[in-house]
Amino acid sequence: MGVTYYLLVVAGAVIGAFVGMFYQKKRNDAENQKLNKTAEDIISKAKRESDEILKEAKIESKDIIFKGKQELDKEVREKRNDLKAQEKRIIQKEESLDKKLDAIERKEEGFVQKDADIEKRLKDIDATRERVNELKQNIIMETEKIANMTSEEAKQMLIEQMVDDAKLEAARTLREMEEETKSEADKKARSIISTAIQRCAPEYISEITVTVVALPSDEMKGRIIGREGRNIRTFESVTGVDIIVDDTPEAVILSSYDPFRREIAKMTLERLVSDGRIHPARIEEVYNKAKEELEKHVLEVGEEALFNLGLHNVSKEITRLLGRLKYRTSYGQNVLGHSIEVAKITGLMAAELGLNEKIAKRAGLLHDIGKAIDYEAEGSHTEIGVEVAKKHKEDWRVLNAIASHHGEEEFKCIEAVLVQAADAISASRPGARREVLESYIKRLENLESIASGFDGVQKSYAIQAGREVRIIVEPERVNDERLITLSKDISKQIEDELTYPGQIKVTVIREARAVGYAK
Structure with missing residues (x-):
């Protein structure tokens, strides 16, 4: 029972499988037929579309070929027209060239005719020149006979006369030019100098060099002299200044060639008289203090002068020497005041002429710097001043102005000329100096x-x-x-x-x- 059932089941399965395979095959065949029909439809459709595309392509190609032929024909016609136009222009140019050649040929014929005329005229001129030379020789011979003088002698006389006339004319022209130049130069110079003087406007004063020290009483003279003259000897030895004690009431006179040393002595004596204690040790102590104070004062005076003139970058040594000029006089004129005045006038004239005003002022201020130490060094104050300025690396124009303001050296710049002019103006104005x-x-x-x-x-x-x-x-x-x-x-x-x-x-x-x- 069991085996039979099993066999039945197996047989059923086999039969079912064969039935399924049959139906599957039948279904597959149906699908294949359907697919084949669809493919045939697609192929036929594609053939129809390709035939239509080919037809359209042939039509379009025919249109393109036709249009291309038309454009080519048009381009050919345009080229032919251009060629005809160029050919026409060439023909016109050839005609123009032919006309020009004809004109040139006619001109050449005219030139040939002119050359012939010129040749004829040259021959006539040569013949005329020969006749003129003959007449000239005849006239010269006749003139020599009449004047009893050869042609060379006549030439020499004419040359001498021409030289004399030329010299006379040159002298007249030179005089006229000099007068005109002087007139213009004088006007310009007067304008510049008068402007500088008006703007400077210094005081007209004259200083004296004698130093007089007032005393409270004549008894002070004895105290200044001291026992057996020891005070006056010590004072003269320390200060280097002589004291003149004479019959002048309530005053003594200090005498020294060095004004700076004389000023220190004056300060020392005034303080001794004011204090009342006068003895050798006190004299030396007061002298040293007065000297220190005056040195400081001198530096301040120099700095003030530079500040008022607007000058900078001046060495301390030159500033100190400028301050010392306050105690130096020349023909009664204070040298520092004179130097400041020269600097102002020089700067004003330089500004009028468009020059460097700072350099001009600097040169004017330092032109007499050598007078600050000319008692201590050998040489003129210009030589000493040049050495001092060169040592402190002053500008070459300043050096030239110092060296040339008294004519000891040639002028090398305009500033030096202005310094000399300003120096003369300051020195020669009324009241500036005393002269023996x-x-x-x-x-x-x-x-x-x-x-x-x-x-x-x-x-x-x-x-x-x-x-x-x-x-x-x-x-x-x-x-x-x-x-x-x-x-x-x-x-x-x-x-x-x-x-x-x-x-x-x-x-x-x-x-x-x-x-x-x-x-």
Whole structure:
């Protein structure tokens, strides 16, 4: 039972499997037929579409070919038109060139004709020149016979006459140019100098160099002298200044060639007199204190002068020397005040001329710096000043201004010329300096003597305190052209033989007179 059932089950399973396989195969065949039909439909559709695309492509290609032929035909026509236009232009140019060639040929023919005419004229000119030369030789021969003079002699006479005329004309032109130049230069110089002086406006004072110390009573003179003169000897030994005790009531006089040393002695003596204690040890103590205070004061004075002028970067040593100039005088004029005045005038003139105002002021302030120590060093104050300025690395223009302001060296810059002019202005203004009467008269006599020593001079006069010399010449011996050279010669001799501040004007006058008498 069990086996049979098992076999039945197996047989059923096998039969079921075969039945399933049959139905599956049948279903697969149906699907394959369906798929084959779908593929055939797609292929037929694709063939139809491809046929349509081919037809459209053929149509489009025919259109493209047609359009291309049309464009090509159009381009060919345009090229043919361009070629025809170019050909036409070329033909026109050829015609123009032919015309130009014809014109050139005609011009060449005209040139040939002109050359022939020129050749003919040259021959005529040569013939005329030969006839002129013959006539010229005949005239020269006739002239030599009449004038009794050869042609070379006549040429020499003409040359000499031309040279004389040229010299005369040159002298006249030179005189006119000098007068015009002087006129313009004088106007400009007066304008600049007057502006500088007006803006500077210094005080007109003259300082004296004698130092007088007032005493409370004549009894103080005995205390200054001391027992057996020990106080006065100590004072003179320590200060280097002589004390003159004379009959002047309630005063003593200090004498020394060094004004700075004299000022220290004055301060020392005034303090001793005020304190009342006068003995050798006290004299030395007060002197040292006065010296220290004056050195500090000197430095302050120099700094103040630099500050007022707006100058900076000046060494301490030069500042101290500037302060010492306060106690130095020249012909009664305070040298520091003079230097400040020169600096201001130089700076103002430099500003008017468009130059470096700072350098000009610096040069003007330091131009007499050597006078601060000229009692202690050898040489002139200009040489000492140049050495001091060079040691402290001052500008070369400042060095040149110091060296040249008295004419000891040539001017190398405009600032140096301005310093000399400002120095002369400051020194020669009214009230600036005192001059010994004998030397003043001697200088005027020397000026007149030099001028009178020239040939043809009738009279000479020194006027304006020796600033001008007017010379009257004999008109028969000195002509107008000679006046120019005479004034220059006299000026040159004055420069060589005399020493003077500023400049001296030399005026030569020629006056012709005609006298008649009515009877």
